[in-house]
Amino acid sequence: MKAFFLSLLLFTATTQASQALIEFQSPEQQALFKELTQELRCPKCQNQNIADSNAVVAVDMRNKTLELVQQGQDKDQVLDYMKSRYGDFVHYQPPLNKFTLILWLLPALMAFGLVLVLLLRRRAERSGAVTESAEQATPQLEQQLDQLIEQYRRKS
Amino acid sequence: MRKLAFFIPFVLFIGLSVFLFSGLFSDPMERESSVLNKPLPAFTLPDLQQPDNLWTAEKLKGKPYLLNVWGTWCVTCNAELAYLTELREQGVMIIGLYYQQPSDAAFGEVFNLTALQQEVALKLEQQGDPYQWNILDKDRSLIFDLGVTGAPETFLIDAKGIIRYHHIGDINPQVWQQKLAAAYQSLEE
Numbered sequence: 001m002k003a004f005f006l007s008l009l010l011f012t013a014t015t016q017a018s019q020a021l022i023e024f025q026s027p028e029q030q031a032l033f034k035e036l037t038q039e040l041r042c043p044k045c046q047n048q049n050i051a052d053s054n055a056v057v058a059v060d061m062r063n064k065t066l067e068l069v070q071q072g073q074d075k076d077q078v079l080d081y082m083k084s085r086y087g088d089f090v091h092y093q094p095p096l097n098k099f100t101l102i103l104w105l106l107p108a109l110m111a112f113g114l115v116l117v118l119l120l121r122r123r124a125e126r127s128g129a130v131t132e133s134a135e136q137a138t139p140q141l142e143q144q145l146d147q148l149i150e151q152y153r154r155k156s
Numbered sequence: 157m158r159k160l161a162f163f164i165p166f167v168l169f170i171g172l173s174v175f176l177f178s179g180l181f182s183d184p185m186e187r188e189s190s191v192l193n194k195p196l197p198a199f200t201l202p203d204l205q206q207p208d209n210l211w212t213a214e215k216l217k218g219k220p221y222l223l224n225v226w227g228t229w230c231v232t233c234n235a236e237l238a239y240l241t242e243l244r245e246q247g248v249m250i251i252g253l254y255y256q257q258p259s260d261a262a263f264g265e266v267f268n269l270t271a272l273q274q275e276v277a278l279k280l281e282q283q284g285d286p287y288q289w290n291i292l293d294k295d296r297s298l299i300f301d302l303g304v305t306g307a308p309e310t311f312l313i314d315a316k317g318i319i320r321y322h323h324i325g326d327i328n329p330q331v332w333q334q335k336l337a338a339a340y341q342s343l344e345e
Contacts, residue, residue: 043305046184056257057305060296085303087190 022066033069036078037062039093043086061090189322190303196223196317197301204254204290205273211291213317220320220343221249222336223311224286224327225299228279229257230307236326241284243332248340252290255299255307267294312336314343 024030037051042058050058050065061082068078082090094100191197196213203209224240226233244250254276259265276290293299302311305324312321321339323331 043303055306056296059258060300064300084190085301086305087187087303089187 025070029069032075033066036065036069036075039091040065040079040082041090041092043090049092061086185324189319191301191311191319192322194319196311196313196319197298199298199301201291201293201298204252204276204292207269207292216251216313217317218315219249220312220314220340221251221288222340223251223253223313225253225255225302225304225307225309225311227255227257227307228275230255232326233308234279234283236308236328237280237283237286239328239332240286243327244286249288250286252287253298254290254292255296255304256292256294310336312339312343 022033024033034051038049040050040061042048042050042053042055042061044055044057045053048058050061064081065078068081073081079091088095094103096104196216198213200210200212203211222240222243226236228234240250256267256272259267272292280287291298296304302309302319303322308326310321310323310327311319312323314320320343321336323335325331327336
């Protein structure tokens, strides 16, 4: 009886799995397919990749990716195929061009600005222009202070 | 220098607020189509009602027209049928590209052409028929090559078969006046 239930379990498991089973000619192709479906973005459902989405267009893109991978096309070829139809939008890695240049420049500019500020501040500190601590009080300053105190005393 | 540094966070805050605020009113679906100003991709697809009649990109040349991607299953497409019919009456040439959804084999669905033809004919009789004819793209091959993300979408194609405009979403009087009318009229001349 136990064997019967076990075999039943096995049966249901295999029938369910058979739908999503894709056979590849090589582990490389399998890896490429996995990589591509995770990097390609579903054009209909804003923030899902085509591996996660079940929108009709995502399913079609997945099937097309599989077809191209099985034909032996490499990653760039598949990406170009998709981009020529759905635009740069479909790849999560934006290309470097005049519209996206700011994405690369901005972090570098910010880092540069930060270093500049730090350097300027350090230089100012070294020349002693910024801070005037109590230790730096000179007899001359003391004298000035005494004069001021005396002045206000007389007034009151 | 001190005063300037004091204002930097404030300026950054204002900049960020303006950027995020303007984002509230931008359309995330709006983006440059990559098929623009390119010829209609090559295809050979049957007419929906007369499947023996095969359409190709070459056969569609000669007159500017709208290529409207639609399906009876798509609610927005049904809503735009009436206005598209009005445009047809004004002399705009509209060709339908029928978006067939994949049949779900797990639910025993099989593609049935006769049933589809009847369904389409009934729908067009009820809502208005804007189409000169319909091209059936059963496997969504031309639809894929055109970079269609869903239905409805409309392409404006000139007499030489070059794609001049790609509109995602429905066509209503406002969209027609603001986006497509001028482009269509300039192609007509």
